[in-house]
Amino acid sequence: MNKQAIPYKIYLKENEMPKQWYNVRADMKEKPAPLLNPVTHQPMSAEELSVVFCEELVRQELNDEDRYIDIPQEIQDFYKMYRPSPLVRAYCLEKQLDTPAKIYYKFEGNNTSGSHKLNSAIAQAYYAKKQGLKGVTTETGAGQWGTALSMACAYLGLDCQVYMVKVSYEQKPFRREVMRTYGASVTPSPSVTTEAGRRILKAHPGTGGSLGCAISEAVEAATSQDGYRYVLGSVLNQVLLHQSVIGVETKAALDQYGIVPDIIIGCAGGGSNLGGLISPFMGEKLRGERDYRFIAVEPASCPSLTRGKFVYDFCDTGMICPLAKMHTLGSNFIPSSSHAGGLRYHGMNSVLSQLYHEGYMEAVAVEQSLVFEAAVQFARIEGILPAPESSHAIRVAIDEALRCKETGEEKTIVFGLTGTGYFDMFAYEKYNNGEMKDYIPTDEELRRGLEKLPQLR
């Protein structure tokens, strides 16, 4: 055990940075269920998936066997521009909370896109470029993924077409402009430029859109243009794989000081940052080497783990993407418009869904006013203005630290601080004005969302 004092920030040296991603599926006895063809309901073959996705990414998507996958040198070099990300000891927050708990956070907001999404964006853009494609299409919700992807595409000289959820397009003009500055074209979704968009507009006139709608549009745009493929910023297993760089770095940094966490907490939208952060630790738990508590934090207004069903569902509202077995609220579930806090996707990555189903991970749903309360508290004492998404994890980290105060336990808590909130000032404004409303869907509303689940043959 290393007796050195723990610094405020632990940074890995450049030569200590991960050279491989860790694939947690290799250590799962019960593998996540395969993606199914939305028409035949048969497992999607690599060939079928390659119509929509880049070839190497399809291989990664289907790879349940290899524990480690080499990070190509070019991606390692790109990572070096903004990684390693710091693992921060939240000494100031601990003192304010007067807790015996030790709190650490892994901060992924130190790049222009402002979130962890760049870790997968550069990988996906790299494989698209390597395949000789002209460009990629994608959706973006709050805009972090679109920003990250446009940065990666600009670096590699790829065309980038982004379908942006309409409410965000209108509420976050600066995000849109960052993407355009990096050379991306940005279309508000649903739009009339695709079949899927026109269909959704007809069924829900005036809708502010959803991630599910935007996905349908981006997939259609990819398959209707030569030399284009679709890329996705979350939910898929390949994204979780790329994001394992967060967890591998975290574990290496903790190991240097002999720190063993008790609780690891992350916010969960589609599951990629949480999955990436916990992966190497979950591997140890799955192999029976060590035990940890893992906590997924989701919004009470979009509670796919805590109140959804574990079934096959469409990944998109347009029902054209493959079916994934996951915790879902139904692909036509659109969270209340009073929900400002991000994490509005109806489903959850299938690896995390499976692990949750088997009891390896816990989940809690939190209301957004409590999330913003934690965000403001954190900003004032630790300095960083957190993204609303990240603040879900802050909320539960604080709650766990306060519990330690009651019991006197000196637990070590690690949470993922996925990004910064500079483009979320409308949401902060609502909170500061005391106008933020909490919305918890009724059982009846959830039932309606689950009505149109695909019936498997």
Ligand SMILES: *Cc1c(COP(=O)(O)O)cnc(C)c1O
């Ligand atoms: C996209 C995003 C999330 C949620 O996505 P996951 O795939 O669940 O990680 C969380 N935090 C930030 C800052 C994001 O941009």
